[in-house]
Amino acid sequence: MELMIDQVSKNYGNKQALTDFSLCLKSGVLGLLGPNGAGKTTLMKILATLMRATDGKVTLDGMNIVNNPKEIRKNLGYLPQDFGIYPNLNVIEFLEYMAAVKGLPMKLARQRIQDLLDALNLAQDAKRRIGGFSGGMKQRIGIAQALLNDPKLLIVDEPTVGLDPEERIRFRNLLANLASERIIILSTHIVSDVESIASQIAIMSEGKLLQHALPEDLLIDVEHKVWECTVPSRQLPEIQQSHVVSRVFQRSDGMHVRIISNRRPFPDAEMISPTLEDAYLYYISVRNGGTRND
Numbered sequence: 001m002e003l004m005i006d007q008v009s010k011n012y013g014n015k016q017a018l019t020d021f022s023l024c025l026k027s028g029v030l031g032l033l034g035p036n037g038a039g040k041t042t043l044m045k046i047l048a049t050l051m052r053a054t055d056g057k058v059t060l061d062g063m064n065i066v067n068n069p070k071e072i073r074k075n076l077g078y079l080p081q082d083f084g085i086y087p088n089l090n091v092i093e094f095l096e097y098m099a100a101v102k103g104l105p106m107k108l109a110r111q112r113i114q115d116l117l118d119a120l121n122l123a124q125d126a127k128r129r130i131g132g133f134s135g136g137m138k139q140r141i142g143i144a145q146a147l148l149n150d151p152k153l154l155i156v157d158e159p160t161v162g163l164d165p166e167e168r169i170r171f172r173n174l175l176a177n178l179a180s181e182r183i184i185i186l187s188t189h190i191v192s193d194v195e196s197i198a199s200q201i202a203i204m205s206e207g208k209l210l211q212h213a214l215p216e217d218l219l220i221d222v223e224h225k226v227w228e229c230t231v232p233s234r235q236l237p238e239i240q241q242s243h244v245v246s247r248v249f250q251r252s253d254g255m256h257v258r259i260i261s262n263r264r265p266f267p268d269a270e271m272i273s274p275t276l277e278d279a280y281l282y283y284i285s286v287r288n289g290g291t292r293n294d
């Protein structure tokens, strides 16, 4: 299984949302990280054959997705950011409806729905109307509809928006279990969503790919560039202006500030071990021509 994104660009009128974006993926979870407006949804929509690139091409196992949309959709599952549900349908009715839209034979669909209800822990709620469900349950139904056709490529756009911390963890575990025999692309601006499950990370900003690497290699990139110091709280606004601050902790002895910087930011700053969130900030704010004291 191979997804090849080859020099893809997308313009909306004068707005360049993607520029020469290239990436080659095999099975596993790709965490696609980027701030709001980076172009993640645009890329997801192109991969899901819902939008055409202005330039470049995308192939799944060598098949151009633009020339073979029907064949590609058979192998594709997509959970968009604003996933629309039908609140008056119960879970089974909704999934049968989605299976019909996807053109699955009903006998096969019924079996698949049963398997998914069990796998996604929805069986006991299968006859309840979706309208009354929590965010986490709606997301599980969203994943169920995306998996109806047992897709080779599963695309999930900002899936944890609106979920509580427990639902977030459950959702991450669920994706991790699905990853072994398919390509999963999980787009988010929340690093902790992908930290535990992504086998690879792509970081994008302003329509461009800044880095594509294994999580452990991203950590190596940012080694010796993460610092912590303790400052009086009145100094904090000035430090946030002049440095890339990844975290601030209030402690009894003052504010503990975590700073990403190529150089020791203050004489008493201590070098500390990086996290993936530090690496993400490094690529977005420091290496990508950041304007602060670096």
Ligand SMILES: Nc1ncnc2c1ncn2[C@@H]1O[C@H](COP(=O)(O)OP(=O)(O)OP(=O)(O)O)[C@@H](O)[C@H]1O
Pocket (backbone or CB within 6 Å): 012, 015, 016, 017, 034, 035, 036, 037, 038, 039, 040, 041, 042, 043, 189
């Ligand atoms: N239909 C459109 N017309 C014009 N500009 C658009 C359109 N859709 C998106 N854009 C712009 O293209 C850029 C990329 O948007 P996109 O939604 O792909 O980013 P994103 O990384 O998914 O951000 P978010 O997480 O906020 O959805 C943004 O600057 C956005 O304002």
